[in-house]
Amino acid sequence: MTTVILAEKKDQGRKYMTYLGIKHSSTASMASGSTFLDPNTIVVSASGHLIKLQEPEYYDSTYEDRDNMSILPLIPPKFAYEVSPETKFLFYQAKKELKKADTIIIATDNDYEGGAIAFNILWLSGILSLNKHILRSYPTAMEKKAIIRQFQKERLKPIDETWRQASAAIARSRSDWLIGMNLSRLYTHELYQLGIPGNFAVGRVITATLSLICSWYEQINKFHEDPIYEMEGTIKNSNDPITLKSKVRIVGDGKRDAKQEYLRLLKQHKLLQKQMIGKVSQVESQTKKTMPPILMTKGDLYKEMKEACGWTQKKTEDTMQINYERGYQTYPRTDSGLIDEEEYDYMGNLFDQYLHAVGLDNSFKKYDMPESLKKKYITNSDGSPHLAIIPTEKVMPTPDEEKRIIEKFKALKQKAEDEKKAATNKTDKEKAEELIKKYTYVPLTKAQREMYKVVVQRSLSIFQPPYEYVSNKLVVDINNIAFSAQNTSKINDGWRAILPKSKKKKRELKKSFDYRKVFKVGQELAVTMHTSLSKTVPPKPLTITQIFYKGGLMEKAYKYVENKEYAKILRNVKGLGTSATRDAALTSLESKKYISVDKKDIITVTGNGWLINWLLKGMPVSSPVLTAKWEEEYQRIAEGKDNPNILIEATAKMITEQFNNFSENWHPEEIKAFYQKVQGKFLKTVSLGKCPQCSKGDIVFIADKKGKGKWNRYGCTNKDCNFVIWSKFLNKKFTEKDIEKLIAGKKSRLLKDVKGKSGKKFECWVKLGYDEKKKSLTPQMIFPEKKTNKYAKDFYGKYHRTD
Incomplete structure (x- = not known):
């Protein structure tokens, strides 16, 4: 009997091999051996999607002409796939090994896409027609105990649900392909004809997300500062005066006279006197308890790292x-x-070890939560693919422990290197090379430790007692209007004490005041009336974190949907996209130059972004409603209630209608005028100044995503200009103020401890100068003059001026 395990990625596959006890090389994508699953167990790896939808030209060579719009829309009668050229070896290797199997275990990532990756491999390789016994394993963590647990017999699930989910994912990918392939070509071509170049990609999630971002900034652009009038009262007290708030409140809207309306409201309720008598209608003091929130999703971790460490979304990801x-x-x-229950149990057992790992030894004692309260945090679904981010059973070593590990591995690696030198045959040499790789230890980074500490602290909060506080409330009726005051004081920090400390300063609770000690129901009080005047505040510019986190813009997309039925669907599925596709959507928006993101993760919509959003406004593809409809159908497909072709046919119909109506909505002069306006505004927002070389473009910051910031630079927006200043100058980084000085023809600040190629340190300014070889302005160093002594000793030891 043979059991074959299919992994989604090579590193995932090698983890399976290692912890199931299968010997393998450090680069293996396939290995076999005896395990508790089967004496003959084979682990074979994919590399994400090994097959992809064919390009348009596959269906007809005429589609190679990207400027021929008359042949669009392209709606293939049958979708064709091809094996990606760069992953052909992995596909055919998987096909060969899967054919040997009596039992196949799908152990790809625990989401719909993971199921789709496996289904496509088995379908295109002909394995599905061979009626193999196929099971599903859900990975939760890449450490030994979790991996062994996921392959236990009772954890393995029938494949039917995964294949239905894969069918839904495949239907969605085909529908997305239809939208992108047709509408992206159409708008990119037509805008280029108007002299507006760019890759104007259209996609269900990215276009709807862009629409939400633009709506946010439209609120800022349209914001009008208005007054807020609110009636308050003050009661004298032996300690501090008590301020009473009421619902007698008017917020201006720019259309009405808020002050006059507020005065009419005061007259209506007879609240015009400076001093009034009120009667106490409610006075209470309650001791309350709250339990910690549920544990972290991916969006939550983005938010936690932002608040605790000031991290960007990319660094967290x-x-x-x-x-x-x-x-x-x-x-x-x-x-x-x-x-799940097992994760709860192991976290409880490892409580003290986790605290030790993050330097909090003996800081907290484990609290056993009552069974009735645990239900909030634990799923009853055995082997569920949807679980929170928590520490695994593999506890991170402390810095001191890691030093000992490094020393141990260093000695073992040296021994292996000696064995390699002494090897007399190929087998011994290869064995030694494997040991060298095995004992090459990569030290943990500061970032890894910082995140691990946040994850540990947030996770262990469910093993801490409730947060206890006292809530005091006083209500005074004046002419049948309730005026109230509240204050809160903590009794016990409970679980809040273990949470990561935020960089933001939190308001400290004021000293508690038990109103029952001073006031009684029915008591009459003298109240001094006054008006509180404030102003409305505009929304702040969006950050990447606000897009992703729980309660962020993409999750709350339902708020922008008027249809209650579709808004409810979006709310139930937690908004646009998933934790994985939201990352992809934001990356795509940035790569297509619809948005720019600065060093503080603040989003700015580009001219191209405003333009495509304006052109698609009111169309189905730009509305979250389309996603709501898709999610509804997507779920029905995953449950086996609908045929996947329903979704694809509906998408094809929508695209055809958009092509049919295109010409009547296309107004070239209006489009060009709108683009000039929004592009001009965008450049003013991000520009550091005019290009000193061509004088046509603006100098803007260009983030390097592929190299993780290695090639960040300041460049010219004029595509014909080659001017660039790299952010990093030797071992130093230019600030935006440096760049502003440089492009204005001035010197940068004095750079100290600059390290040259020889390793020597020096000081210098930088100024732009023309480079004949590069035919461009480039940063050039200016060195301070060396200080010389104005006096020198003569032969007799007397000092004389040298100048």
């Missing part, structure tokens, strides 16, 4: 993936804050 791959944290791409 990269670090959570590294900690997952190294086995310290569970699967990161999750939208669930729940855990």
Whole structure:
């Protein structure tokens, strides 16, 4: 009997091999051996999607002409696939090994896409027609105990649900392909004809997300500062005066006279006197308890790292993936804050070890939560693919412990290197090389430790007692209007004490005041009346974190949908996209130059972004409603209630209608005028100044995403200009003030401790100068004059001036 395990990625596959006890090389994508599953167990790896939808020219060579709009829309009668050229070896290797199997275990990532990756491989390789016994395994973490647990017999599930989910994912990918392939070509071509170049991609999630972002900034652009009038009262007290708030409140809207309306309201309720008598209608003091929130989703971790460490979304995304791959944290791409019973148990057992790992030894004692309250945090679904981000059973070593590990591995690696030198045959040499790779230890980074500490603290909050506080309330009736005051004081920090400390300063609770000690129901009080005047505040510019986190813009897309039925669907599915597709949507918006993101993660919509949003406004593809409809159909497909072709046919119909109505909505002069206006505004927002070389373009910051910031630069918006200043100058980084000085023809600040190629340190200014070889202005160093002594000793030891 043979059991074949299909992994989604090579590093995932090698983890399976290692912890199931299968010997393998450090670069293996396939290996076999005896395991508790089967004496002959084979692990074979994919590399994400090994097959992809064919390009348009596959269906007809005429589609190679990207400027021929008359042949669009393209709606293939049958979708064709091809094996990606760069992954052909992996596909055919998987096909060969899967054919040997009596039992196949799909162990790809625990989401719909993971199921689709496996289904496509088995379908295109002909395995599905062979009636193999196929089971599903859901990975939760890349460490030994979790991996062994996921392959236990009772954890393995029938494949039917995964294949239905895969069918839904495939239908969605085909529908997305139809939208992108047709509408992106159409708008890119037609705008280019108007002299507006760019890649004007259209897609269900990215276009709807862009629409939400633009709506946010439209609120800022349209914002009008208005007054807020609110009636308050003050009661004298032996300690501090008590301020009473009321619902007698008017907020201006720019259309009406708010002050006059407020005065009419005061007259109506007879609240015009400076001193009035009120009667106490309610006075109470309650001791309350709250339990910690459910654990972290991917969006929550973005928010936590932003608040605790000031991290960008990109840094958080990269670090959570590294900690997952190294086995310290569970699967990161999750939208669930729940855990299973086994995870709850092991976290409780490892409570003190986790505290030790993050330097909080003996700081907290474990609290056993009552069974009735645990239900809030634990899912009853056995082997659920939707679980929160928590630390795994592999506890991260402390810095001191890691030093000992490094020393141990260094000695073992040296021994292996000696064995390699002494090897007399190929087999011994290869064995030694494997040991060298095995004992090459990569030290943990500061970022990994910082994130791990946040994850540990947030996760262990469910093993801490409730937060207890006292809530005091006083209500005074004046002419049948309730005026109230409240204050809160803590009794016990409980679970709040273990949470990561935020960089933001939190308001401290004022000293508690138990109103029952001074006031009684029915008591009459003298109240001094006064008006509180404030102003409305505009929304702040959007950050990447606000897009992603729980309660962020994409999750709350339902607020922008008027149809209650579709708004409810969007609310139930937690908005636009998933934790994985939201990342992809934002990356795509930035790569297509619809938005720019600065160093503080603040989003700015570009001219191209405003233009495509304006052109698609009111169309189905730009509305979250389309996603709501898709999600409804998507769920029905996953449940086996609908045929996937229904979604594809509806998408094809929508695209055809958009092509049929295109010409009547296309007004070239109006489009060009709108683009000039929005592009001009965008450049004013991000420009550091005019280009000193061509004088036509503006100098803007250009982030390097592929190299993770290595090639960040300041460049010219004029595509014909080659002017560039790299952010990094030797071992130093230019600030925006430096760049502003340079492009204005001035010197930068004095750069100290600049390290040259020889390793020597020096000081210099930088100023732009013309480089004949590069035919461009480039940064050139200016060195301070060396200080010389104005006096020197003569032969007799007397000092004389040298100048």
